[in-house]
Amino acid sequence: MICHKLQDKLQQELAKMKIFFMFMGPIKSLLKIQKYRAEIKLNPRYNRIYARGHIYWCGALNDGLDRGNQPYYCPIGWQRWSFYVTENFYEKFNGWCICYHGTKFSSGLSILLSGLKPAEIYAHGAGIYVTPSINYACHPRYAEVKLIQSSAQEKFFKSGEYVQFVLECRVHPNNINNIASETLKAGSTEIDSNITNDIIEWVINHQNKTVVDFNDPESSIVCTGLLTRVTDDHPGLLRESQWWYKSHLCNDPICCLLDIDRHYLQQKNQRRDT
Numbered sequence: 321m322i323c324h325k326l327q328d329k330l331q332q333e334l335a336k337m338k339i340f341f342m343f344m345g346p347i348k349s350l351l352k353i354q355k356y357r358a359e360i361k362l363n364p365r366y367n368r369i370y371a372r373g374h375i376y377w378c379g380a381l382n383d384g385l386d387r388g389n390q391p392y393y394c395p396i397g398w399q400r401w402s403f404y405v406t407e408n409f410y411e412k413f414n415g416w417c418i419c420y421h422g423t424k425f426s427s428g429l430s431i432l433l434s435g436l437k438p439a440e441i442y443a444h445g446a447g448i449y450v451t452p453s454i455n456y457a458c459h460p461r462y463a464e465v466k467l468i469q470s471s472a473q474e475k476f477f478k479s480g481e482y483v484q485f486v487l488e489c490r491v492h493p494n495n496i497n498n499i500a501s502e503t504l505k506a507g508s509t510e511i512d513s514n515i516t517n518d519i520i521e522w523v524i525n526h527q528n529k530t531v532v533d534f535n536d537p538e539s540s541i542v543c544t545g546l547l548t549r550v551t552d553d554h555p556g557l558l559r560e561s562q563w564w565y566k567s568h569l570c571n572d573p574i575c576c577l578l579d580i581d582r583h584y585l586q587q588k589n590q591r592r593d594t
């Protein structure tokens with residue numbers, strides 16, 4: 321029964337997400353969402369696929385745009401669904417840094433609809449926790465892994481595929497209160513080949529608000545898009561996920577959402593290695 325409810329909930333979530341997947345799609349559905357948050361608009365001109373053969377670069381991007389004092393690395397393997405934020409985006413957000421916030425399916429859209437809440441458990445001080453590393457943001461502790469099972473979802477995914485999503489945000493460097501180390505017990509294990517573990521979490525000034533509304537012109541952080549990753553097999557088997565097994569990873573459904581038993585995944589991963 322609970323399982324059915326969850327499945328229904330997921331279907332609802334995916335039905336809403338579908339809007340992000342069909343750029344310039346049915347405007348009527350988009351208007352329904354806009355009742356909750358009038359400002360969510362898609363900006364398909366800036367949709368991107370980050371992969372070899374699509375949009376791809378090595379090291380920090382050097383395209384002349386000012387993204388604050390922080391480098392911007394290619395989020396390889398991810399697809400970007402761009403939101404319309406404002407006219408003259410590059411003027412207004414000149415000097416703002418790109419960062420990511422991993423989230424669960426059940427909370428993801430409510431975040432999109434209302435803004436970001438400050439963290440409830442905070443290791444590096446109060447604020448909103450984000451990261452410059454897509455590979456850190458997508459750890460299942462933050463970004464839920466979901467297996468696509470239902471035929472109803474097959475219009476958008478193939479059954480048996482796994483999907484994750486991460487919010488792409490912009491923050492002004494003055495609003496980064498703290499740059500600090502990872503909190504997933506990775507120790508000396510490399511999480512991201514571009515970003516060292518000691519600077520992988522950013523704590524953003526939440527301006528003492530319970531929710532930082534993306535639409536507030538004075539907001540310290542804005543959400544500029546949704547990054548999704550769809551994989552044929554579990555993303556825990558990817559080369560870039562190998563650090564998961566040397567850091568925190570558990571079976572607790574309120575913590576790490578793998579959509580597979582953690583020990584089974586690890587065995588499968590070891591078999592793949594040999």
Ligand SMILES: [Zn+2]
Pocket residue numbers: 461568569570571572575576
């Ligand atoms: Zn966990």
